[in-house]
Amino acid sequence: MRATRAGLLGSALGAALFAVAIAGSASAQETIKIGALSNLEGPFAVPGVDGHRGVELAVKQHNGMAGGKKIEIIKYSSDATPDKAVAATRKAVEQDKVNIMIGPLSGDEGIAVKNYSKSHPEMVFVNGSSGAQATTLQDPSPNFYRFNTEGAQWMVGLGDVALAKGYKKMFLIAEDYGFPYSQVQGFMASYCAKGGRVVKKAWVPLGTKDYSSVIAGIPPDVDALVVVLGGSDAVNFLNQAEQAGVDKPFIGGSITVDQTVLNYKGKKRESLLGTASAGPMADGIDTPAWKKFVADYKAAFPQGFPSPSLFAYLYYINTQAVLLGLDAVKGDLSDNQSKLKAALAKLEFDGPAGHIKLDENRNAIGDTYITEVAKAPDGGFYNKVTKVVNDVSQTLGLPKAEFTKMGLGSRDVPNCP
Amino acid sequence: MSAAQWRRAMNSGAGRTAWSRPPSLPARPGPAGSAIATGTAASPVQSIVGALRTIGVRHVAVLLVVLVYPWVATPFFIYQIGGQALVLGLIALSLTFLGGYGGMVSLAQMSIAGLAGYMVAIFGIAGEAQGGASSLGWPWWIAVPIGVAIATLFATFVGWLSVRTEGIYTIMITLAIGVSFYYLAQQNYSIFGGHQGFNQVHAPVVLDIDFSKPIPYYYLALFWALAGYFFVKYLLRAPFGVALQGTRENPRRMNALGFDVTAHRVAAYAVAGVLAAIGGVLLTWYNGRISPGSVGVGAMLNILIIAVLGGMRHPLGAFIGAILFVLVQNFAIDVIARERFNLVIGIVFLSIVLFSPDGLLGLWGYVRTRILAGGVQPKIRGWGVGSTRREPARMRNGGTAADR
């Protein structure tokens, strides 16, 4: 009895699946379908929405057309786990038959999607905002393009600023996974080479909220702290450090004193003013191109952030690159998109935050902005630009042989205690 | 002995079991060849013959559907829907076996599956992992058995740790073990490759068939899913399975009858561990990678959700739950505003648990008996407003356990 009930239900489900599975999806000839994968769930849910906004803004500025054809954006979501990112990409590529894929958001997802792209050499995959070094340095994929610089590149030049401020001995606190490793490598590449010392590294496991014990272990003789934490972890750390009476200055990672941290809903901490940081962009960039970008973002998304976030910017330049590439080949996707691939590899353009071109691993060479937290006339905090480092590549300003010997960032690479 | 202790001793088995009805202790005679009806445990030949006799048109139909499916479906549906559902169903089957029939709901099944996947990545061929972890590069026919063996050992260990707990405590301890494993895998770089895990763990190419392609992979997953399903069905009618269900109902009595309850339970964990380990290897091949995210709390709870969605009263429930889960996960985003589809999954799950405690199979059973059988309304446990005084001991069949 039970078996037959189960069997009947099984056959009913099977029949339903049949019907759905057979139905395919046909794509129009004059439309180019682009899949945009971001994070709409999980820890990056809110920045992820801004990523999609970046894509939309780029398409809007091109009037929804590129290479003479209409552009259709289909949105996909993941939750910062690589498995989900690959599943969403597979759905986009095999079920919805997109022509080009843009995404994903986080570093680990990027590595997984890059590996997936190798199984579909006939189409172009462009990065969203993922910033892991290994994506293009270890086993790169010939059809995966990253038009944004990665986590280590974002910190190049900050080491010199720290030394200039007189911080000869520093204490590091960062989360214990790939992205902070790259950021720390970017900072220490020049800091260590020019005589700085990071006397102690505190790698806190992902998800730590209570930093009081780490704060208790700060050696009293360091000049400053390097803090590479993001989002709410950064807010917690800064609050707890202030309450524990830590009076040392900070150097922040790219997401440690960004918009989300400076604009959290609560009392602003005056002790943040003057904190140096670095990244691929900053709210305080003074060029007309950047100001136009901000104005367009605000006009298109009144419910968005006061200023475009890092993710909006990164998705924006990657999408813009795709659209410019399509313009260059006049929308010709024939022959496994070979013309588009060639065009993208040679593509150079000026984004809102500087000039972008690709290296031989199809990773971007771009500008890094050194910033300082300052107070705006209306009382809010923002990041003021103090220096621009041009043409930062993945070798972080070091000679290639030396960089290859150093290897990718990890807990102990680089080290200068 | 206090009154409380006496009452507890008399009603202990029924009071703390999972809320699915014991499927093989029916109030009416079962099909010919069933162990219970004849009163003795059947020999393997007898049970196979008996099982063959119970095969009806429906079973053949389902078998045909799953066999023919790849020839009519798109590659996406074969791989991401079919393949994934079969593999997740296999892992959930281990939970259904342990929870529905053994009375021990273990959340660590996904951890066991993940450990098997990690072992295959470490002993077999995988891409370069960060921070020093390396793969030994042994061929798959050495790495896979090693992986399954290590995971089964781990499952036995989990069983040994959990066997003294019951009901909710088992859920908690297995959850804790699972989370420990997750953190260990995340923090350790020398063996487990840390946060990024292992990439490029692909199914092998055997006899010129690349098992990472959709159709071969589907048949591989189907083979193991069917093997697991029939194995579980056989085991449940074998002496071991019958004794296991007895220990779920009333361990004290089983002990008095001379069965070693602890040994049966630990063995059940081991058997479930084998199923989960095979599922884990297949899942790692499916994703092409393994990382801590694959064995995190979310993944562990997903297996529980799948098992409950389908219904823990029958092994097929695991696969039905997996199909529904995979469909919702993939297509909810097309149906509802893209940002809110987590809400959809939560509501679907909540509705099924609220209105049908036995999952989809229970729902189907209710529909069939109520509507198709013409209005005869059996007293199905878990429906409608119940008296608060109804105690677990009394709930099962209308009598107390002492009456059986």
Place this chain on the structure above:
Amino acid sequence: MNISGRFWTWFWLAVIGLPLVVFVVWANLTNPRQFVSTLLNGVTLAALYFLVASGFTLVFGLMRNVNLAHGSLFLLGAYIGWVVGDATDNWFLAIAAGFASAALVGFLLQVSVFRFMQGQELRQTMVTIGISIVLADLMLWCFGGEIYSFDPPRAIFQTMPMVVVGKYPAYRLVVLGIAIAVGLVLWLFLNRTKVGMMIRAGVDDRQMLAASGVNVQRVFAITFAIGAGLAGLAGVIGGTALSISPGEDTRYLMASLVVVIVGGMGSIPGAAVGALLIGLAEQFGLSYAPTYGVVFTFLIMVLVLAFRPTGILGRRST
């Protein structure tokens, strides 16, 4: 207890106790500031965990309901408390609002959903999982993913001098004080009021309680409301110490789960003991062995469950 039993007790005490003593002595000799600081941090973190876990254990102890939506109630109380605190500029009102809103939601849940599932433990657990998924997404929708931080009176939110350590956040000691106060109030409530007496009786023997004519459903509703309210209260207080954002619900849920299991389900003193153990383990692990320290707390839970399944101070009830 026979000789063999006593031997094993002393044996295990020595195996665990001796290394601990050695460690304490070594730590104090090498870096007393770090040790005392970590100790204080552990105790104050334990206070926060106790606040969160007390409601959880209360609900489980009486109604055998593992409320996995406890974390979501925590977050809900925190958000609503923030809104009220922001509107009225009064932190104490925020605490009250956090307690009240979570208590209300808890009361509604018990009366409309859990009442009909009495005795079906697994089903209740599954329903709470579903509720937590739905609540988490609704809160993400309403409040977004930003970080919310509270604004308590300056007096309790500054640095204060402390022996050995030098400077110490005053707020952490305030949390400790609040936790002790809440613990005392709970103890008084459970042991000196009529309702408390009924709750304790129900934890021991629910059937007898019903048989003696008490409206068990009303007691359940009150208990669930109090348990949920405690979660909301902890949300505001915890949110002041460490900010709130999506994802906090799972974090605190795992913490209360571990605390309650180690300390014993259904026992308030057990929750205190468990919180102390877990808080200290977490902070010492983070301070002295950061790489694997995070595994410590869960290993402690596994060990306790394996060898003392009902927790340190728990006991089996019918």
